[in-house]
Each structure stands twice: as structure tokens, then as C-alpha cells.
Amino acid sequence: MIYHYSSSGKCVDFVAVCEDVMRHEDVQGILALTAEANRYDVKELSQSLSRLQKPIMGGIFPQIVYDSNAIEQGFVLIALKTPIDIKRFEGLSNLEQDFVADIDRAFCDQPPPKSCISLVDGLATCISSWVDGLFEVLGSDVKFVGGGAGSLSFEQRPCLFCNDGVFKDAALIGVLDKSFNVGVGHGWHTMHSGLQVTQVKKNIIYEIDNQNAFEVYQRLVAPHHNIGITAENFFSVAQAYPFGIHRLNDEKIVRDPIAVTPEGGLICVGELSQGDFVDLLTAEPAQLINAAAVTSACASSSQQASLQHPILFDCISRALYLKEQFSDELAAIKSELTSPDPLVGALVLGEIANSGNGYLEFYNKTTVVACFDD
Numbered sequence: 001m002i003y004h005y006s007s008s009g010k011c012v013d014f015v016a017v018c019e020d021v022m023r024h025e026d027v028q029g030i031l032a033l034t035a036e037a038n039r040y041d042v043k044e045l046s047q048s049l050s051r052l053q054k055p056i057m058g059g060i061f062p063q064i065v066y067d068s069n070a071i072e073q074g075f076v077l078i079a080l081k082t083p084i085d086i087k088r089f090e091g092l093s094n095l096e097q098d099f100v101a102d103i104d105r106a107f108c109d110q111p112p113p114k115s116c117i118s119l120v121d122g123l124a125t126c127i128s129s130w131v132d133g134l135f136e137v138l139g140s141d142v143k144f145v146g147g148g149a150g151s152l153s154f155e156q157r158p159c160l161f162c163n164d165g166v167f168k169d170a171a172l173i174g175v176l177d178k179s180f181n182v183g184v185g186h187g188w189h190t191m192h193s194g195l196q197v198t199q200v201k202k203n204i205i206y207e208i209d210n211q212n213a214f215e216v217y218q219r220l221v222a223p224h225h226n227i228g229i230t231a232e233n234f235f236s237v238a239q240a241y242p243f244g245i246h247r248l249n250d251e252k253i254v255r256d257p258i259a260v261t262p263e264g265g266l267i268c269v270g271e272l273s274q275g276d277f278v279d280l281l282t283a284e285p286a287q288l289i290n291a292a293a294v295t296s297a298c299a300s301s302s303q304q305a306s307l308q309h310p311i312l313f314d315c316i317s318r319a320l321y322l323k324e325q326f327s328d329e330l331a332a333i334k335s336e337l338t339s340p341d342p343l344v345g346a347l348v349l350g351e352i353a354n355s356g357n358g359y360l361e362f363y364n365k366t367t368v369v370a371c372f373d374d
Contacts, residue, residue, distance in 0.1 A: 032075060120146070185366065187290060244279050289329045
């Protein structure tokens with residue numbers, strides 16, 4: 001892998017660098033991470049992508065990461081020296097979509113892949129159902145890493161792209177004949193336990209313990225926050241108080257509530273299920289930073305000295321919560337890597353990962369670090 005970074009927010013510069021990188025014979029394709037503030041014209045970008053001579057897949061994210069810095073404008077290109085087979089899936093908010101059938105058709109004529117990079121529209125409604133479909137079709141042996149693209153305005157816009165164009169409400173999978181180690185961790189701990197989701201529709205919780213979800217959330221958060229939580233300030237306050245869905249071995253998958261519906265439903269990044277037991281979580285900044293360091297150490301620890309190329313998918317809401325201390329999280333991640341390469345990646349709306357020997361999940365407020373072989 002070879003990394004290329006530019007601070008330019010112009011579409012013409014992005015395309016020009018892509019064309020230049022693709023002229024190298026050993027480059028087989030590109031993973032492109034671009035910043036939302038670039039404001040690329042969708043039509044211009046789509047037409048330019050169709051003219052590229054090698055595969056490209058990418059996303060538009062709230063921020064990108066290069067050399068351990070979170071950056072609001074520009075792009076990072078990760079030039080791949082191994083072939084990449086890009087598969088596109090649409091309709092990730094269609095409640096009637098048969099994701100298992102779609103995924104099975106996409107992979108039926110080839111052997112199971114070794115590893116995949118997956119980018120999704122982070123504001124789609126049925127991401128977790130689509131991820132569950134991947135696990136059902138491909139099983140636990142395929143390694144996955146990736147995250148959700150999209151805007152911090154929470155307006156769903158075209159945010160994923162490949163040679164075929166620019167898309168929203170979609171997902172991309174880049175199939176690689178390349179291995180990686182992955183670390184996953186979040187650092188959040190329980191503040192209130194034993195809550196049950198008693199009415200939910202995909203990513204919107206309407207009732208907790210048979211009561212209005214927002215009213216329950218307000219009541220639980222009030223003793224811990226000196227400013228009352230309202231629908232207007234919900235996003236800023238809720239950054240410190242996510243939900244944790246119970247899993248086996250006391251593991252908790254974090255769900256990030258981001259907005260309130262007029263009826264008092266809590267809109268989350270990612271789905272929950274009827275009857276899920278959840279905890280209300282919180283954390284001090286030092287706990288999040290330490291967890292990110294441990295995650296990075298797990299990704300970089302290997303008997304294979306060739307695992308040198310790190311890619312980070314970290315949640316944008318961690319950065320918003322940590323504020324200026326987020327630079328400490330990035331520094332902690334970098335300090336645990338054995339690679340001399342710069343730390344690159346994206347700040348995303350939800351993270352996708354498994355280790356190749358565990359369940360595939362769509363996470364929130366979580367740090368995912370992958371270290372690829374050469």
C-alpha cells in the first residue's frame with residue numbers, strides 16, 4: 001500500500017491525483033477517503049470516475065485522518081498493490097430488501113474472499129440487517145473492516161463512489177486477496193443497566209421499559225448533566241451517553257442516539273431489535289483514549305512482520321466528545337503501531353469489523369484499527 005494525501009478540496013485535483021497514481025504499473029486499485037467539506041459536485045465527480053482506468057472505491061466522510069491528524073478538508077488515497085473486486089449494493093433503507101439474497105448473488109460465482117473493505121451510507125436505516133446478511137452468507141472466516149460515510153448534517157446525500165458513479169443509501173465491498181489484523185475497542189462503561197427496548201422500528205427506539213424513550217433517556221441523564229437535555233441540544237449532550245446492546249461474554253455493542261423524533265423516539269446510528277436489553281453508557285476521556293491504544297496494540301501485534309500498513313476507522317462522535325483531546329487519542333493509537341507508515345483513515349458514522357474468527361458487527365462510538373500485509 002502507498003498513501004497519498006492532499007489538502008485540496010477541488011474535485012479536479014482529486015481526479016488528477018487518482019489518474020497519476022493509477023499510471024503506476026504496480027497499482028491495482030485505489031481506496032479513497034475524502035472529506036465532506038470538499039463539497040464535490042456529484043455530477044462532475046461521477047463523470048470523472050467513469051473515465052478512470054483502474055478500480056476505485058471510496059467515501060465522503062465528516063473528517064479524514066492523515067499522519068495522526070484529523071482533517072476537515074482534502075483526501076487520502078490508499079494505492080493498492082493487489083487486485084480489488086468492487087461490489088455495490090443499493091437500497092439499504094428498504095425495509096423489504098432481501099439482503100441475504102443480494103449478497104448471495106454477488107458472491108455465488110467465486111470462492112469465499114480472504115478479506116473485504118466495506119463502506120456504507122452511515123445514515124441508511126438497515127445497515128445492521130445488511131451486515132448480518134454478510135455474516136450469514138460469508139461466515140466468520142472472512143475478515144472485514146470499514147465504516148459509514150455521510151454528513152454530520154444528518155441529511156442523507158450521495159456519499160459513496162466507485163467507477164460506476166456516486167451513490168447514497170448504498171454499500172460498497174472491496175474484495176481483496178490480502179490479509180490484515182484488526183483491533184476493535186471503545187472504552188465505554190455502564191451507567192444504568194437493565195433497560196429493555198420495548199418498541200423499536202429499525203434504528204428508532206420509541207419505547208424503553210414500555211415508556212416514551214426520550215422521557216426515559218431524559219430522566220436517566222438528568223442527574224449526570226447540569227444542562228437539561230432537550231430535543232434541540234440532544235446531539236451535543238447525547239455524545240456522552242450512548243446505549244450498549246448486550247452481547248455474549250458481557251461485550252456491549254454501542255449504539256449512538258443522535259436525534260429525537262416529534263413523538264419522542266430516539267434515532268440511532270444503526271438498528272436495535274425488539275426486546276434488546278441495553279445499558280446507558282458513559283466514559284471519561286482517559287478511558288476512551290486508553291481503549292483506543294489497546295485496540296491499536298491488538299491490531300499491530302502479529303508474528304507476521306509484514307503487517308505494516310495501518311488504516312483507522314474511528315467514530316466522528318468520539319472526536320466531537322473528546323474535542324481537543326481527540327488528538328491524544330490519535331497519538332495513543334499511533335504510539336502502539338509497529339509500522340513506520342503514517343496513520344491514515346476516516347472519522348466515520350459507524351464502524352464495521354470482525355477479526356475473521358468472530359461475529360461481524362456494525363459498531364458506534366468505537367475505534368477500529370486494521371494493519372494490512374504488504
